[in-house]
Amino acid sequence: MSDWMVAQSPPARRRPRALSPFREHLRDTFWFAPTAAMVSVFVVWVAAQALDTAIVGTLREDGDYEALDELLRFAEDAKAVVTAVSSAMMTFIGVVFSISLVAVQMASGQFTPRVVRLFVRSRITKATFAVFLATFVLTLLVLTSFDTVDDPRKVTTLPLVQSVLTLCMVALSLLLFVLYVNSTLRLMRISHVIARIAAESFRVVASMPGQGDGRDAPSLGPVTAWVPHEGGAGVLRDVHIARLLRVARKHGVVLRLIPRIGDFVVPGTPLLAVHGGAAPPRGALRRTASVGVERTYHQDLGFGLRQLSDIALRALSPAINDPTTAVQALDRIVQLLAALSRCPLDTALHRDRGGTVRLVRPVPGWSALVDLGFAEVRGCAAGSPQVSRRMLAGLDDLLLLAPPGRREPLLRHRALLCQAVDRTVPSPADRAFAQRPDRQGIG
Known part of the structure; x- marks a missing residue:
């Protein structure tokens, strides 16, 4: 058999997994990933808050009030950053949502309405929305953790780990935003849409029983x-x-x-x-x-x-x-x-x-x-x-x-x-x- 004929042979078949319908149905929805991300970030915030409380408690037990005073100044700067991030994330979410609507409208009008499913199933689109919403929720939660007292001896908790976690989420959001724009632009090009359709179809061929x-x-x-x-x-x-x-x-x-x-x-x-x-x-x-x-x-x-x-x-x-x-x-x-x-x-x-x-x-x-x-x-x-x-x-x-x-x-x-x-x-x-x-x- 020639190399060309071998290249056209169907992919290896696999046994259908028990949860495959449920997994596929979740891929066809848009609500699951953002909801799971917001629930997960709440759990992470609770753990980070407990860690911050433990750090402040340890410093108070050691009597290191000088370090606590420095942490208070750091918390004031972090609060300004977190407040700015909180307001900016809503703008980012609106931009991403607008880009998605324009891309879906163009693809539906120029190609076929059935390709809208490709945008719904896009992992990078769901991940971008999920991380943006999770970052916004995290900033709101972190803002509630800032202590209003100025005396280091009376401080009970400072959102130190939470602030670092917020900055990490912002960096991840920016990275995903770049990847999202690149992915959306690719999906607006017909050659990539056709390739995605073919890839999804070959997965169906691979899942068919061998006999x-x-x-x-x-x-x-x-x-x-x-x-x-x-x-x-x-x-x-x-x-x-x-x-x-x-x-x-x-x-x-x-x-x-x-x-x-x-x-x-x-x-x-x-x-x-x-x-x-x-x-x-x-x-x-x-x-x-x-x-x-x-x-x-x-x-x-x-x-x-x-x-x-x-x-x-x-x-x-x-x-x-x-x-x-x-x-x-x-x-x-x-x-x-x-x-x-x-x-x-x-x-x-x-x-x-x-x-x-x-x-x-x-x-x-x-x-x-x-x-x-x-x-x-x-x-x-x-x-x-x-x-x-x-x-x-x-x-x-x-x-x-x-x-x-x-x-x-x-x-x-x-x-x-x-x-x-x-x-x-x-x-x-x-x-x-x-x-x-x-x-x-x-x-």
Whole structure:
């Protein structure tokens, strides 16, 4: 196998972790990191205050009032600094919030509304907000610790450690602010957005089980029970695989997920089919399926291709007319399909520790993924030779990688694209130019 083909192979697969859905749901929220930071800084402040009280108590026991007098003067200067920091942090928070809103608005309008999730999931953005809010809360707490007495003999506590801790938080805030601006500027560039989408998609590919081709799926037998969806209507974001495996093993059954991840589910419709026994109790299956208002990367194999296709479509719209962006999106579409070209698809089989299949989960098939990546873009590519040339080159590359049984959808899209170019481009020379494969579109 050539080095290029090895480079396109999918990443190593890993066993799904029990808490992975909960972790992914927290990544899709913006409140957790700032809240955790403010709670943590309160705990740290309590410890620092106790340490300051112990330092002052030790100096009073030793009778070192000269040192206490110097610490009082230091505390006066520190109080002025902490007061300035407290007022400045609110300004910093407002600047960061304004930058985020502008970046999200620009990305949503120019790329696709679905890329807003990248900003919500950005670790540096959450860390910046969290540290800024924690620093502001810390300054307020430190200001309450300053003693109003001027006599060293009457001093009970001085915020010495707390002041140093505040300065450290300010330094960390400034560092994170620089990193945040750099990260936000990168996310406003389409090439980095497309790369982030591809990276998130490859994580989904890596989390898929290594076996699961529908051809080697075991016979499940007839359906013995149905489990309806009892939550609210919405998009099926993910399922708790580890918990479903435990429930299925405990009750000696095989569970088969009816909707695919990313499907819209309605209350009362079948969610799980049970094979080999009675349905597990409702309490055991509670919170094993997560339903939300929009799709997520977690367990959704087609969501990355959906976003890349949306970006390419918007770039080819008459209002934007940016074929280079469409070519960049096609680069990643070809990369993802190349990684999936030899992967088992259609059905994902999840086994328990004993190797017995306990959960059968539908995933998009090869033909569906190829259609998702190329069908809509192909409809807009005929009038842009840069895009048609890149798509033909990508299809030719995939034909080299895909096994014989998976070449039919690629050949179909190639033929349809050539037909669309023939209908759209009147000049024979322009048609020949538009149908010449080129990995850079027009290099």
